[in-house]
Amino acid sequence: MLRYALKRLLSLILSLAVASLVIFAVIEVAPGDPASFMLGVNAQPDTLAALRAELGLDVSKPQRYLAWVGGMLTGDFGTSYTYRTPVSDMIADRLWVSLPLSLYALTLSTAIAFPAGIYAAARRGKPGDVAVMGATQLGVAVPNFWFAMMLVLIFAINLRWFNAGGFAGWEGGLWTGLHSLTLPAIALALPQAAILARVMRSALLDILGEDFMRTARAKGLSRRQALWRHGVRNALIPVLTIIGLQFSFLLAGSIIIEQVFYLPGLGRLVFQAISSRDLIVVESVVMLLVFAVITVNFLVDLAYAAVDPRLRSRT
Amino acid sequence: MSLLQIHNLSLAIHDTEVLKEVSLTIEPGQIVAVTGESGSGKSMTALAVMQLLPGGARTSGSITLDGQEVLELAEPQMCALRGASVGMVFQEPMTALNPVRTIGDQVMETILIHKAMPRVQAEERAREVLTRVGLPPDRFPLGRYPHELSGGQRQRVVIAMAIALRPKLLIADEPTTALDVTTQAQILDLLKGLVTEYGVGLLMITHDLAVVADLADRIVVMRYGEVVETGPTRRLLTDMKHPYTKMLFEASDHQVNLPPTPDPAPLLTVDKVVRDYRLARTRLFAKPGHARAVDHVSFTLNRGERLGLVGESGCGKSTLTRAILGLEEAQSGQILLDGQPVFTGHRPNPDVRRKMQVVFQDPFGSFNPRHRVDRLITEPFHLLDTPPKGAERRDRVAEMLTAVGLSPDDARKYIHEFSGGQRQRIAIARALIIRPELILFDEAVSALDVSVRAQILDLLAELCEAYDLTYLFISHDLSVVRTITDRVLVMQAGRIVEQGVTGQVFDSPQHAYTKALITAAPRLPDLGRGVA
Numbered sequence: 001m002l003r004y005a006l007k008r009l010l011s012l013i014l015s016l017a018v019a020s021l022v023i024f025a026v027i028e029v030a031p032g033d034p035a036s037f038m039l040g041v042n043a044q045p046d047t048l049a050a051l052r053a054e055l056g057l058d059v060s061k062p063q064r065y066l067a068w069v070g071g072m073l074t075g076d077f078g079t080s081y082t083y084r085t086p087v088s089d090m091i092a093d094r095l096w097v098s099l100p101l102s103l104y105a106l107t108l109s110t111a112i113a114f115p116a117g118i119y120a121a122a123r124r125g126k127p128g129d130v131a132v133m134g135a136t137q138l139g140v141a142v143p144n145f146w147f148a149m150m151l152v153l154i155f156a157i158n159l160r161w162f163n164a165g166g167f168a169g170w171e172g173g174l175w176t177g178l179h180s181l182t183l184p185a186i187a188l189a190l191p192q193a194a195i196l197a198r199v200m201r202s203a204l205l206d207i208l209g210e211d212f213m214r215t216a217r218a219k220g221l222s223r224r225q226a227l228w229r230h231g232v233r234n235a236l237i238p239v240l241t242i243i244g245l246q247f248s249f250l251l252a253g254s255i256i257i258e259q260v261f262y263l264p265g266l267g268r269l270v271f272q273a274i275s276s277r278d279l280i281v282v283e284s285v286v287m288l289l290v291f292a293v294i295t296v297n298f299l300v301d302l303a304y305a306a307v308d309p310r311l312r313s314r315t
Numbered sequence: 316m317s318l319l320q321i322h323n324l325s326l327a328i329h330d331t332e333v334l335k336e337v338s339l340t341i342e343p344g345q346i347v348a349v350t351g352e353s354g355s356g357k358s359m360t361a362l363a364v365m366q367l368l369p370g371g372a373r374t375s376g377s378i379t380l381d382g383q384e385v386l387e388l389a390e391p392q393m394c395a396l397r398g399a400s401v402g403m404v405f406q407e408p409m410t411a412l413n414p415v416r417t418i419g420d421q422v423m424e425t426i427l428i429h430k431a432m433p434r435v436q437a438e439e440r441a442r443e444v445l446t447r448v449g450l451p452p453d454r455f456p457l458g459r460y461p462h463e464l465s466g467g468q469r470q471r472v473v474i475a476m477a478i479a480l481r482p483k484l485l486i487a488d489e490p491t492t493a494l495d496v497t498t499q500a501q502i503l504d505l506l507k508g509l510v511t512e513y514g515v516g517l518l519m520i521t522h523d524l525a526v527v528a529d530l531a532d533r534i535v536v537m538r539y540g541e542v543v544e545t546g547p548t549r550r551l552l553t554d555m556k557h558p559y560t561k562m563l564f565e566a567s568d569h570q571v572n573l574p575p576t577p578d579p580a581p582l583l584t585v586d587k588v589v590r591d592y593r594l595a596r597t598r599l600f601a602k603p604g605h606a607r608a609v610d611h612v613s614f615t616l617n618r619g620e621r622l623g624l625v626g627e628s629g630c631g632k633s634t635l636t637r638a639i640l641g642l643e644e645a646q647s648g649q650i651l652l653d654g655q656p657v658f659t660g661h662r663p664n665p666d667v668r669r670k671m672q673v674v675f676q677d678p679f680g681s682f683n684p685r686h687r688v689d690r691l692i693t694e695p696f697h698l699l700d701t702p703p704k705g706a707e708r709r710d711r712v713a714e715m716l717t718a719v720g721l722s723p724d725d726a727r728k729y730i731h732e733f734s735g736g737q738r739q740r741i742a743i744a745r746a747l748i749i750r751p752e753l754i755l756f757d758e759a760v761s762a763l764d765v766s767v768r769a770q771i772l773d774l775l776a777e778l779c780e781a782y783d784l785t786y787l788f789i790s791h792d793l794s795v796v797r798t799i800t801d802r803v804l805v806m807q808a809g810r811i812v813e814q815g816v817t818g819q820v821f822d823s824p825q826h827a828y829t830k831a832l833i834t835a836a837p838r839l840p841d842l843g844r845g846v847a
Contacts, residue, residue: 212410
């Protein structure tokens with residue numbers, strides 16, 4: 001198990017190194033000089049040169065790459081071209097919104113999907129299954145911003161249970177923060193839950209047809225006992241893959257929901273940074289997201305091994 | 316009172332009749348074998364006793380287990396019965412165990428689910444039954460996972476689960492069909508021992524009459540959901556009444572007459588062939604180990620000769636077959652067909668490749684279901700420089716279908732319209748259509764029912780006469796190899812340990828391994844042959 005974990009860790013580090021090179025290269029070839037962008041078209045050449053030196057744009061590319069990577073390793077992400085504030089502070093602020101929101105949404109989606117998927121699989125072809133499958137079909141088809149608007153209409157405007165947008169911050173306590181993230185989390189979670197429930201159901205149905213489920217029944221387990229004791233854990237492997245993918249998506253891909261709810265999240269930060277050609281912010285956020293995705297995949301790999309003993313002993 | 320009494324049991328699944336008025340009884344300490352071909356309803360009879368029938372099943376009649384009417388029990392009562400009063404062993408040991416739970420856990424589950432004893436005692440009992448089935452905890456700790464065990468060992472775990480609560484009745488559904496002959500002999504011994512030791516009744520489902528003849532006290536022969544004949548083993552085998560029983564018996568030991576072989580002229584020469592597989596690294600930077608699947612194998616196959624290759628799973632038969640076919644290159648040694656190498660410069664040699672064809676085991680998985688038969692059997696044409704077209708192609712297809720006992724009209728059908736035996740005929744037609752010099756039969760009749768197998772063997776003998784076939788017949792089934800080959804190679808752990816004229820090798824084996832194989836293989840007694 002330890003050897004397996006170390007092997008996955010090594011692959012994580014290598015992936016990060018390659019990703020940083022690719023991100024740096026892509027940003028470098030993008031047209032547009034941040035210094036001239038910041039100073040406008042009428043800038044004097046010597047002011048431009050001074051700014052370029054200040055931003056560290058006057059040294060060779062390998063040097064800049066190393067400075068960038070070295071900085072990130074020590075927590076220094078550089079200074080934003082546009083706002084002249086440390087990028088690390090900007091990201092940290094946004095991360096305090098995006099990360100809890102993703103985790104919240106993921107928890108909700110799992111909490112909905114697991115029971116729904118298991119329920120549907122246990123009642124294959126019966127009305128309960130048909131109802132769950134119909135609902136998930138709808139969940140997959142309807143875009144999440146539409147859900148978001150409906151939620152705002154019902155729970156914020158009519159019932160006044162939640163605010164229609166904005167983030168209250170964590171200073172007012174955990175409850176206040178979570179409360180203001182609830183509607184966006186639900187809007188994000190519903191489509192993900194629909195996908196996950198379908199995956200859970202089909203994974204479980206595959207397992208129900210396995211020989212060892214029949215063995216379990218022959219031992220005297222009831223249908224339900226066999227499902228819980230032998231079915232669910234085996235069905236987790238495909239489900240974990242999807243959960244990993246969903247987390248990465250939620251972290252980076254919630255920009256539309258952030259717009260709908262006026263949330264100061266990572267998605268909006270990247271969007272603003274790209275429009276103002278604030279390349280250092282773009283680089284850093286993208287790298288951070290890559291780091292998150294790769295770390296999640298690493299955790300999913302560890303979870304696989306925890307679930308399936310065959311993986312533990314293979315390596 | 317009998318332990319199990321099945322009386323006039325009828326079963327329909329949706330609207331299909333599966334069992335018709337089946338009756339049989341089992342006494343404590345008795346072994347009753349239910350035999351018949353696929354579709355005879357023998358497995359359904361077993362599942363009916365367990366009440367583990369597929370959805371849509373309707374039963375009538377009566378099944379009394381130890382005085383209790385099983386068909387009238389509610390599901391919770393059935394759950395209490397399963398595993399406690401009746402244990403069941405299945406055919407596929409590789410998949411019968413949950414891969415993510417330890418063997419100790421799974422054996423203990425039988426005990427704990429019935430709340431028969433507290434956990435500590437249950438663990439003690441699990442150790443005890445695992446020891447009884449030949450897996451002592453000092454060598455096979457309870458914490459082992461199924462993937463760490465071989466097929467035979469897994470079947471022992473399944474048996475341990477089934478007997479953990481000392482049920483009165485044990486049902487074994489083809490328990491040894493997926494196992495090698497030597498492992499099969501051990502598992503059969505184990506089952507027999509349990510019957511005498513614990514006095515359980517054993518309901519044994521098997522298609523293999525030879526297994527039955529050795530083991531059972533009584534035999535029940537089934538066909539199309541009906542019992543056609545039943546009686547004490549000895550009497551039934553000496554005095555078969557029903558023509559179906561006679562046919563089954565004859566087909567199980569079917570003999571064919573092969574045409575004489577021509578004067579020896581080498582066609583295929585395999586010379587000191589070695590094939591290694593890389594193993595996973597044990598440590599991150601360790602040199603990866605190697606497993607030698609084929610170890611300096613040499614033999615010659617003469618033109619017009621029918622050569623057998625026998626050995627147990629993992630002995631290297633399949634690896635050798637792939638090397639001969641040019642699917643994988645051997646690390647050293649040489650394979651020549653008609654003097655030409657199978658591999659030239661790390662690439663398969665097309666000139667050699669078109670002289671060889673293969674027929675695989677699985678008649679269901681080896682065809683593309685979306686192609687019609689004519690397209691399927693003309694697939695080897697792509698090996699030719701000028702493949703026949705139009706009328707010539709049609710004639711070749713018609714000729715081949717006729718040769719394998721099908722009709723030229725079958726050319727436009729899809730593969731799902733054919734039975735297993737017919738599909739294997741189509742596979743043979745596909746192999747024959749480019750008139751290869753050599754055909755490899757890789758377990759080509761192993762998945763077939765005995766009567767169908769007998770027909771395919773007859774077909775092969777006819778084709779030998781008509782087309783002067785040369786083939787290598789790879790099989791784990793010694794009785795088939797005995798009749799369908801002139802010479803035989805015995806393979807063990809990557810080496811050929813014995814070779815010679817088939818009859819001689821079987822009658823007076825020289826190598827210890829060959830002897831063990833032949834002793835382990837169940838044989839039909841000679842007594843019935845005169846009757847059939």
